[in-house]
Amino acid sequence: MTITDAPRIVTRRLGKPASWTLAAYLADGGYQGLRAALAMTPDQIHDQVNTANILGRGGAGFEAGRKWGMLAPSKPVYLTINGDESEPATFKDHALIEGDPHQLIEGSLICAYAIGASQIFVYVRGEFPLAIERLQSALNEAYEYGAVGHEIFGSGFSIDIVVHPGAGAYICGEETALLESLEGKRGYPRIKPPFFPAAIGLYGAPTIVNNVETVSNLPWVVLNGGTDFAALGEGRSTGTKLLALAGHVKRPGNYELEWAKATFRDLIFDPGLGGGIRDGNELKVIIPGGVSSPWLGPEKLDISLSNESIAAAGSMAGSGSVIPMDHTTCVVRAAWRIVRFFHRESCGQCTPCREGGGWLEKILERVERGQGRESDLDLLMDVCDNISPGVAWPPAQTTICVLGPSMPPSVAAGIQMFRDEYLTHVREGRCPFPPDRLPLRLARV
Amino acid sequence: MPRLNPGNLHRARDLIALYPEPRSALIPILHLLQEQDGYLTDDGMTHAAELLDLASAEVRGTASFYDMFHFEPVGKYLVAVCTNIACMLQGAYRLLEHAEERLGVAPGGTTSDGLFTLEDAECLALCGNAPCVTVNWRFFGDVDLQGFDDLVDDLKAGRLDQEVPPHGTVSRVDRSVGLAATGAATGAVAHAGAARSQSHPDLATHRSTTATASMNAAHLDDHT
Numbered sequence: 001m002t003i004t005d006a007p008r009i010v011t012r013r014l015g016k017p018a019s020w021t022l023a024a025y026l027a028d029g030g031y032q033g034l035r036a037a038l039a040m041t042p043d044q045i046h047d048q049v050n051t052a053n054i055l056g057r058g059g060a061g062f063e064a065g066r067k068w069g070m071l072a073p074s075k076p077v078y079l080t081i082n083g084d085e086s087e088p089a090t091f092k093d094h095a096l097i098e099g100d101p102h103q104l105i106e107g108s109l110i111c112a113y114a115i116g117a118s119q120i121f122v123y124v125r126g127e128f129p130l131a132i133e134r135l136q137s138a139l140n141e142a143y144e145y146g147a148v149g150h151e152i153f154g155s156g157f158s159i160d161i162v163v164h165p166g167a168g169a170y171i172c173g174e175e176t177a178l179l180e181s182l183e184g185k186r187g188y189p190r191i192k193p194p195f196f197p198a199a200i201g202l203y204g205a206p207t208i209v210n211n212v213e214t215v216s217n218l219p220w221v222v223l224n225g226g227t228d229f230a231a232l233g234e235g236r237s238t239g240t241k242l243l244a245l246a247g248h249v250k251r252p253g254n255y256e257l258e259w260a261k262a263t264f265r266d267l268i269f270d271p272g273l274g275g276g277i278r279d280g281n282e283l284k285v286i287i288p289g290g291v292s293s294p295w296l297g298p299e300k301l302d303i304s305l306s307n308e309s310i311a312a313a314g315s316m317a318g319s320g321s322v323i324p325m326d327h328t329t330c331v332v333r334a335a336w337r338i339v340r341f342f343h344r345e346s347c348g349q350c351t352p353c354r355e356g357g358g359w360l361e362k363i364l365e366r367v368e369r370g371q372g373r374e375s376d377l378d379l380l381m382d383v384c385d386n387i388s389p390g391v392a393w394p395p396a397q398t399t400i401c402v403l404g405p406s407m408p409p410s411v412a413a414g415i416q417m418f419r420d421e422y423l424t425h426v427r428e429g430r431c432p433f434p435p436d437r438l439p440l441r442l443a444r445v
Numbered sequence: 446m447p448r449l450n451p452g453n454l455h456r457a458r459d460l461i462a463l464y465p466e467p468r469s470a471l472i473p474i475l476h477l478l479q480e481q482d483g484y485l486t487d488d489g490m491t492h493a494a495e496l497l498d499l500a501s502a503e504v505r506g507t508a509s510f511y512d513m514f515h516f517e518p519v520g521k522y523l524v525a526v527c528t529n530i531a532c533m534l535q536g537a538y539r540l541l542e543h544a545e546e547r548l549g550v551a552p553g554g555t556t557s558d559g560l561f562t563l564e565d566a567e568c569l570a571l572c573g574n575a576p577c578v579t580v581n582w583r584f585f586g587d588v589d590l591q592g593f594d595d596l597v598d599d600l601k602a603g604r605l606d607q608e609v610p611p612h613g614t615v616s617r618v619d620r621s622v623g624l625a626a627t628g629a630a631t632g633a634v635a636h637a638g639a640a641r642s643q644s645h646p647d648l649a650t651h652r653s654t655t656a657t658a659s660m661n662a663a664h665l666d667d668h669t
Contacts, residue, residue, distance in 0.1 A: 076465075088568035089531040119465070119626075126476070126513050127569060129582050132616045140621040149625035158626040162463045165615050167472050168512030170567065184471035184497070186510035203466055246531035246572035253573040291530055321572075325534060337533050341567055347510075439538055443552035443565035 003266060003273070006232050006258035009240050010216045014099040014254075020134040022141035025102035031147050033219030037110045038155040040222075045114040049218070051226030053238045058082055058173070058211030059290060059319040061307050063236075068115050070198035072206040079117040080182065080202060080209045081108050083124040083131070084166050084173040087290040088341055089246040090321035093212040095254050096242070097124060097131040100216070101138035105161060107215035109148065110222055112159050115208055119160055123178055126166040136163050170345035174401050175209040177347070188347050189401035213242055213320075233259035237306035237317075243267060247287075247323035250275035260306035264288070264296070267305060268324050281326035285417065289318025291338045292406035294393050295413035314393050315409075330433040331414040331421055336364035338410040346403060353404030356387040360407055367422065368438055370430035377415055377422055384408035447482045448492040449474075457496055462623055467497050475508050479613035484515040512567075513582075520555045520562035522600050523612050524548070525579045528565050531572035540576050541565060543590045547597060560601065580605070581612045 013019040013028055025031070037045055050065035071077060081104070085093040097104060108120050124132050139161055142148045150158045164182060166172050172181045176190035179202050201207020217239060221229050230238045237259040245267060246252045255273055264286060268274040277283050286296045294315040296303075303309045310317045325334060343357030360383055366372050381391065388395040388405040391412050395405035415422055424432050431438075449457055457477055460470040471493065478489040490504045497504075508514045526544050528537040541552070544563055548556055552565035571577040574586025578596065585596055599605050610617060 085570055086568065088529045089572045090568075091570040091572045094570040125570070126472075126511070126615060127579070127582050129615050130584070133618045136616055136618045136620060140618070143622050143625060149622070150628040158628070160463075160624045160626045163616075163620070164469075165473060165476060166511075167475065167508075167514055169510060181472065182469055183466065184468035184507060186507055244572065246575060247534050252531075252575070287530075323531060323534075329534065333533075334530060337528070337530050341529055344567060439542055441551060 003270060004258045004261045006240055006261070007220075008256050009220045009229075010096060010100070010103065010213060010242060011254065011256040013103070014095060019099050020101050020138060022102060022138065022145060025100075025138075029223075030102055031106055031145075031219075033222040034106050034109050034147060035153055037113055037218075037222045038153060038157055042114045042116060045110065045222065048221055048226035049114065052217075052221045052229035053226075053236060054214060054217055054221070054229070055236060055238070055307060056211055057213035057217075057242070057320065059087065059292075061317060064210060064214050067198060067210070068111075068208060070196065071115060071208065072199045074206060075116075076118040076205050077116050078202045078205055078207040079108065079112045079115060079120045080175075080178065080197075080207055081120065081122040081212060081215060082173060082175060082178055082209050083122055083128075083212045084178060085125055085128075085212070085319075086170040086173050086345075087292070087319045087321060088338070089287070089323045090244050090290055090319040091246070092242040092244045092254050092320055094125075094128055094131060096212050096216055097128065097135055101131075101135040102142065103216050103219060104135065104212055105138060105142050105148065107218040108161060109152070109159065110218040111208070111210060111215050113157055117159065117208070119162070121162050121164050121182055121202070123164050123166060123172070123182055126168050132163060132165055139163060169347075170341075171347045171401070171403060174403065177401070178209060179207065186347070188349055189403075191400055233261070234304075234306060235260065235308050237308060241305065241317070241320055243305065244319075244321045245274050245324075246321065248278050248281065248283075248326040248329070249324055250278055257305065260304050260309070263302050263304050264322070265301040267322060268301070274324070277324065277326050279326075281328060284325050284327045284329055285331070285413075287321075287323040287325070287410070288313075289316045290321045291323075291341070291410060292316075292402070293318045294409040295417065297417060316394075328433065330368070330431055331418045332364060332368045332425055333431065333433070333438065335410040335414045336361065336368055336438075339364060339407050342403060342407045350399035350404060352387045352398045353407075356383050356404065357407055359383045360411060364411070365438070365442075367425050368431055370425060370428070372422075372426045374423065374426050376426070377419070380411050381415060384411055447478075447486050447489050449477065449489065450481060453477050453481050456619065457493075459620070459623065461496065463620075468499065471497055471499070471504065471507060472511070475504075475514060476613065476615045479514060480611070480615065481613070483612050484518050518555075518559075519612060521560050521612065522580050522609065523562045523564060523582075525564040525566035525569065525582070526552075527567070527569045527571075527575070527577050527579075529568035531568065532576040535575040537576040540578075540588060540590065540593060544578075544593055547594060561597075580609045581614065583609045 054064045055061040169187045171177045172187040177187040181187040197207040241259045242256045283298045307317045339360045343361045346353045348354045384391045457474045460473045494501045494504045526541045555562040577586045578588045
């Protein structure tokens with residue numbers, strides 16, 4: 001067994017009785033990290049975070065400390081926490097907000113102190129009302145406890161946190177769309193470069209947008225030091241990573257593992273983790289890092305779960321969502337459902353994404369229904385190429401944000417890895433995977 | 446027709462006070478309107494526009510971007526069946542088909558008794574308990590066909606009223622203080638929050654979601 005006994009940094013309280021309450025949090029050493037942080041200078045905290053080398057846990061994997069270092073030197077500075085988790089099959093931030101909201105509050109405060117923020121906004125996906133309730137309730141407790149607001153714990157540091165609900169739009173997880181949404185507008189991503197939110201963000205002010213899991217690590221980092229965090233994992237992939245395992249495993253769920261020390265095989269087959277593929281079925285393919293990521297075949301089972309090794313295999317660790325699919329899975333249907341999602345969630349600003357998504361969805365649907373042509377395979381790749389020229393990884397971009405380029409990977413992976421299966425749909429005039437068929441009537445997108 | 450009632454108007458003003466720019470309160474205020482009326486009415490959106498000094502078209506133009514906002518009445522219970530990849534792999538389309546048969550409506554439709562609106566939803570982030578369903582955005586995981594029927598029966602009989610608040614309710618807990626960093630405004634929202642819970646005692650009772658948290662934790666316990 002290769003699973004290490006690394007500490008659980010962000011999940012150790014999940015599942016404990018009333019883990020979302022101040023009493024439970026304080027009983028487990030809660031807010032000690034904030035107290036320690038307030039005794040340090042902001043630069044000292046920034047140094048610790050740089051030493052820890054925390055890669056952003058939202059999907060892009062950019063170093064949090066480096067992001068903080070990009071802040072333009074003007075005031076005010078805002079901190080926005082991205083809790084808009086909507087990447088299909090990703091459900092880790094949902095669990096962290098619902099199960100340990102005080103940890104999120106404490107981490108946000110440490111971050112805000114380090115970057116000199118004047119206000120914190122926690123943007124929580126609107127479809128997570130229980131998470132919003134628990135976070136708001138925890139925040140009320142934290143105000144009363146003196147951890148938020150005026151002169152926190154008697155220090156000279158004062159700041160407010162506002163819990164802000166979204167209203168149902170995947171694109172608002174993209175940080176500039178999130179800021180537009182937080183300004184009370186449609187969630188249209190902003191053009192960048194040149195101006196990233198650290199230079200021009202919320203209300204035009206320098207803004208840091210950090211993911212829920214990213215800042216949830218901060219209390220531990222402050223208490224244990226960046227060196228201890230960086231001692232976990234390997235290379236750039238330091239610390240632990242919360243992996244959301246879904247799909248055809250016996251034991252789906254969130255697992256916090258030391259990064260770079262376990263493999264996909266461990267995660268999927270270890271009896272204490274995924275427990276293997278359901279019903280003794282055969283593993284067909286893995287979506288390794290959220291549905292935007294290129295798929296990996298079973299021959300990649302032994303690569304380690306780290307940012308670098310998954311990238312080296314031609315995909316990405318992304319949001320930490322891992323979806324193994326078994327041999328009963330139709331890859332056309334899987335690609336269709338993923339593309340349908342992106343088409344539905346396209347904000348519509350850029351033609352390749354708005355129109356290309358519709359094309360891909362319609363072509364995939366007709367292939368799946370047995371009405372496709374052999375030339376559809378080339379047509380699909382051609383549309384993919386128009387959305388993301390070269391259909392390579394990392395993807396080239398013809399659009400303002402990466403939503404459009406998130407469509408081709410699942411289409412291209414299916415055609416490249418399972419070309420015969422696509423052709424069978426065409427030649428036999430039906431999907432070879434009955435009876436789990438597409439509904440005759442589909443809801444309008 | 447429905448504008449914000451006096452209590453919700455107070456809540457809206459408290460929300461506006463939380464942001465450097467008033468317009469940031471737009472989406473939270475639209476949630477208040479939807480909580481009050483079950484959907485967004487023209488008069489309600491006009492009221493929001495007045496409060497924020499926006500044109501009504503700006504309010505509607507913003508609201509229409511977001512899937513959670515409805516511009517026509519929906520059923521008492523908005524039943525959203527996730528059909529995205531993780532749930533699809535666990536038979537979500539079969540479940541959706543069953544839901545259509547059981548409720549007698551297609552996705553987007555509302556039953557003639559006004560009780561249920563059915564939706565074909567995108568990923569709801571409960572993928573460890575696929576397939577999942579939300580009712581007024583409250584989670585129910587590992588829903589098989591029988592489980593769906595039981596859920597409908599429970600809803601009809603009012604057995605889940607504690608766990609499933611009326612459609613549009615995002616949070617049953619309001620903020621207990623205004624902005625406090627300057628040392629000025631503590632307790633500013635007490636007038637509006639008084640009638641509402643500020644630390645809801647029933648937060649622990651959501652059966653499915655709590656079960657999910659435990660299940661995940663059990664997994665976490667196992668591997669060390």
